[in-house]
Amino acid sequence: MAAKPFHLAWFLQGSSVQAWGEQWTGHIGTSWQQPDLFLDMARSLERACFDYILLEDSSYVGESFGGSTEIYLKNAIAVPRQDPSVVAALMTQVTSKIGIVPTFGTYAYHPYLLARLVATLDQVSGGRIGWNAVTGSSDFAAMNFGMQGMPEHDTRYDMADEYMDVVRKLWGSWEPGAIVADRQNGILVDHTKVHGVNFQGKYFSTRGPLNSGPAPQGQPVIAQAGGSPRGRKFAAAHAETIVVNAKGVEAMRAYREDVHKHMKAAGRDPSQCKVLFLINPIIGDTEADALERKKQRQCLADRHIEQRLAHFGKVTNIDFGQFDLDKPLPDHVTTNGHQLNLEQFRAMAKGRSIRQTMASFNAVDLSIELCGTCESVAARMGEVMAEVGGDGFLFSMPNVNRRTLAEIEDGLIPALQDRGLVRKAYEHKHFRDNLLAF
Template structure:
């Protein structure tokens, strides 16, 4: 079988603005019903999890201002995803719900408490997508003149998760007895300070509440750079990855597994899901025609791709000559994704890169049965573990994936037909 997730790549934001099938997104973007519809559909389809992106800054790299992003509702406005988690948990039975949290700006104690709370509220089905944040503007919103150096952010994140893990372990599993006969609710011997003193963090502890049903929420990480992959290999239960094509995915998985073995971890204890774009049709020719229309729209909208590249890198891509070879781009922001969109394309000029119609991941086009068969072939070649859907979030795409592709996958025995366990981690590691 194959593991599946859905990446809500714009976070709690405006989805499908000015696009067909987006309903009244301009007016009701903060209405939780769209996310609840997605969660219920994925729960019915028996996906492993849905993951919600986040960010805490207004981009202003492209053309030197925030104007383009504000006018087009790209990356702004954006609301905090954490309050959605218990709503989604109440609407589902087995789906894992992963919200993005930055190790750079969440104090470890606050993170541990929030993670434990959400794990309780979802009955043990919460995950945390740990990011180090990639933009100087984010850092400036939290009092820093600029963000920490890229690899330093991951060294700090490694110590951060150690503090958080110790806080989740500061209560023994049987600390709460709630015994009316003795009149004791919590055994004092089961709750101990952690007295952590590291290079970057200090925390006395203990946490003022017990950990959730999982003990430790599922930890997700997008390991792209060398530092990111090393962090993911040591700390993550699931990795979301973007690799171009099945060969790139196979090389990535082999790399992460080798790093896990070096860290004395069993590679089976971490599931890698590869980003994928899927274009479906009732016939293959219909799907191909639809993909051609989408590609034409991408090629015509250069500003959107340049603005996205500027968002990821913090570098204004409007300043480069579109038809000259692009110089090497070095960034302290999102290195892996910037490289994927520039050096990873195999193109030379910025125009060629910006009009590249690949998603940068593994792309599929065809009928649901076509795509299911191709997914089976790809995952066998890669060696596992699964796919992360990255389609734009509309009710049309929800139906196409949950009610079109999912049944085709299940007919081939590639998608579970039910959740075997109550807890997210147990379902994730069930195969």
């Protein structure tokens, strides 16, 4: 029986310096302000028939390690970081089929501004835009927008539920067929098909209609990544693709089943949302070469424990610089940031010190271990997907450079295509139609 194909996407760690300090990055330390690498990436992943590129984002300079910005700035940890809407727009102009999914935080954009921005991107891309809807997690980010700090974790999701309602109404404020472009009678828009929204909610209000005009997809695609119980509920209610770093085949299957359960409870058909699992495949010319490369990556991760803790502290708001890294993380430490991440860290610790736990936590492997030749990695990806039941993988690789892109596009993808595991061509014009095609 032919294997069911699965979906592929790429998690780009922000519009910022990629793989700083690593090999094969050219003059990235100065060339990062220009978009060339990202545009090459978009073209490459479109040739490889990926569903989408997700542009991760945060809007603050980290300061949670030892109460200083030093480690973040010195090592390019999520900074400098450009506004993702600009690079997303540029990517749309050098591609014609792949989905482009910038991240925008609900705390940072008024829903009207967001609806207008995303509708505009959907227009200029010809219906290929998704929005990675994040609630934000850092008090530093909140302070950049005039708040004292982030609202409480679950309240953020309550606010985001209402936010989704507002943006959907704004996108719906133009009925299909509103633009008549009738030159003979001099009518551009049929005003009877454009409606006010007049939304007055608990957290947001807006008048509408949206002045950008309609999005080609009607409602652009929604991506989400909430991992906590409340986050999963939010994602299941709204998302058409969910990205998650679940650990191992069992956890992957359970996560997807849980999403389906929540979707059904929200009255949605589970086939309308694709759950993609994070991977970081290590590919070599031979199995031995791949193992050697994996060893090198592990060494790099071991050397960078403090930097990785600084990054982890950025998303959990925990200052790991205050702890003795050779002791376990104290039990009283909690987070108002990414809850699932902290939960996974604790589950992995099993009494070990912070340093020892971090040595293995997301160091190389993400959802599953993938290390080998193109053929063996492709085969393993197929096996795992068959066991999990769907829906695909999100590449999250720390060594983003043109060599890595070539290894994926010209090495791994043909091996997956030969096995009938991924698409060889896009069938549809719009992002959503490709995403939900199988």
